[in-house]
Amino acid sequence: MKRFIIEQSSADIISHSGLSLIGQAIKRYTHLSGQLDASVPMRHGIKHSDVIKSYLALLSIGKNDFEAINGIESEFYFTxxxxxxxxxxxxxxxxxxxxxxxxxLPIVEKASRDFLSNIQPALRPLSTGHIPVDADVTPMDNSGSHVTTHP
Structure with missing residues (x-):
């Protein structure tokens, strides 16, 4: 898998730039690909892991419909x-x-648990007992931004 170097630049950032982080997270912290490909034997065709990772990529960029796969701008970057x-x-x-x-589904759920277990985030439950997990896949530096509130 190609490793991307993330550095500050004056170039425009495409909306799909966070996919490199998603791809690395899946590869480094889960066994999703191997478990999916072994789950249902195939003789030919696109690997199960390619299908699921493509759909995960779509979900990560806010697309949940299957036809969104047709709108991939850069196949090289996506793959x-x-x-x-x-x-x-x-x-x-x-x-x-x-x-x-x-x-x-059980394989994807296990990969989610494995990911959280492997990165060991500091998780604190809400008063309802739920644990919020928020992941922003857009690598933007917002340190100089300011929030203005109006009374």
Whole structure:
């Protein structure tokens, strides 16, 4: 998997720049790819892990519909950032999710738990007992910004 160097620049930042962090997090802190590919045997076609990681990438950039996969601006960046070999088409994404979602769900849930366990974040429950998890995938420096409130 290609490792990206994140540094300050005067260049425009594309909205999908955070995918490199998502891809690295999946690869470094979970066993998602291997477990997905071993979960349901395949003879040919796009790997299950490529399908799920593509959908996770879409969710990470705020897209939840299968047809959003058609709007990927840079295939090279997308495949490199998410460590996938091939981007599934809309039909493949939809069909694979329809057919194998029940098999994939426990693996994705385990990957979520593994990720949180491996990074060991400081989690504190709310008064309701829920634990909020907020992840911002846009690497922006907002240290010089100011919030103005109006009475």
């Amino acid at each position: 490199s950032a998410m460590d996938i070999d091939e981007i599934p088409g809309e039909a493949t994404l939809r069909q694979r999710m329809d057919k194998h979602a029940i098999s994939f």
